[in-house]
Amino acid sequence: MENELTDLQKRVLELKKERNALILAHNYQTMDIQEVADFVGDSLELARKSAEVEGYDLVIFAGVKFMAEMAAVLSKDIPVYIPAPKALCPLAAFVDSEKVLEMKKQHPDTPVIVYVNTTADTKSESDMLCTSGNAPEIVESLGVDKVLFGPDSNLAEYVRRRTGIEIIDIEPRGHCYVHNQFDIAQIELLREEHPDAVVIAHPECPPEVQDAADMVGSTSMMARTVANSPKKKFIIATEMGLVHQMQKRNPEKIVIPAYEGAVCRQMKKNTLEKILYILEDLPEDHLVTVPEHMVAHVRKILEQMNKAPSTVEVLVAKTS
Ligand code: SF4
Incomplete structure (x- = not known):
């Protein structure tokens, strides 16, 4: 880890070890959470990871509720906690x-x-x-x-x-509501200012923004493209958490947000303090459960999804 850890982060890491806990975090979480997480990724990567949590006593899932539900279904008997139980995705x-x-x-x-x-x-x-x-x-x-x-x-x-x-x-x-805010005028203006930049948009953006981009793909595709492409400058149309992560992980590159107001307020309901609270108290109201009658079918389709191919590598190849 490049940065000096804060006292709060150190305490979380200590307790995580004591509790034999695994912290999974979505790309849209704030950097202080990403830095103490064992794994950071997009929905698909996190679902895949949730199926491989054997050996841990508990999982803390820093994301929105539907993601934590997936983890609860895939992690089988290992309890899954969400730092902010009210972090619901409006989509x-x-x-x-x-x-x-x-x-x-x-x-x-x-x-x-x-x-x-x-x-x-x-x-x-x-x-x-x-x-x-x-x-x-x-x-x-x-x-x-x-x-x-x-x-x-x-x-x-x-x-x-x-x-x-x-x-x-x-x-x-x-x-x-986060991705629907991007508009073509912002993209065009940024293109004029940075003609050498590659524009990458998430497919939740409006179709005209997708059309104006050089590439369209998932958050992981975006992260891998910025890391692996020989290009130096990128304009990114997705949530700010990922933009910060990309800039931090690729200090030699320039990562420009297409719109700085693209912040998912639901994702940001998770905080490091709430993660610490879970590690200290294991509060039952933060435990994520899925009604028993849904579990078998949801697990089946999640497992199918986890095995399905992904476009990530194909899209990365197009940038080189
Ligand atoms: S950015 Fe927030 S609102 Fe949009 S899909 Fe993701 S969790 Fe839902």
Whole structure:
């Protein structure tokens, strides 16, 4: 670790060891949390990691609730705690199991693919899961001509354009308020100021922003591109937590946020103080559980997703 650790970080690390705890953190967490985490990644990477937690006595998941639910399902008997139980993703809230069932009724025999940014309740009525890193591949892998897809309408459009498959939005209004804020005028202005920069956007951004970017992909694809590309300057259209992480890990490069206001307030509800509180008290109201009747199906589709291919490497190769 490059920085001197704070007293709070040192205390967290000490207790983490004593408790034999594993800390998983999403790329959008603040740097002080990322620095004490055992693993930092995007939803897919964190889901994969959650299935490999054997040997630990507990997991602390610094992310939003649907992510911690995935960890609780995949980690089997190992308890999963979330620092901020009220860290709910507004995108996930656009769709629930009732909405999925209603759409299934209207479109019988059409597979339901939902983005990993959904609650366990929604997943429990869905056929398959995808992430922003593998959505087009997952949809294509079904070999069908139409699918029901949700909850993010911008990601749906990204998949529609890449696959040519009919994508029926489960909820056309579904969007991530953080990524929906990026606009083409910001990108164009930054391009004028930095003509040598590579513009990378997340597929939750509006389609016109995706069109204006040089590359579109998941947060991990973005992080790997900045680390591995020979280019020196990047304009990044995603949440600020990742932008800070990229700059810190690649001090020789210039990482420019496409919009500094792109901050996920739900992700930031997790704090180092709350992580310490969990390690000290193991509070039951921070324990993440999924209703028993949902667990088997949700685990099955999460395991399928974890084994599915990802576009990350392909997209990285395009930048070199
Ligand atoms: S950045 Fe968007 S999709 Fe991610 S947790 Fe926040 S609101 Fe949800």
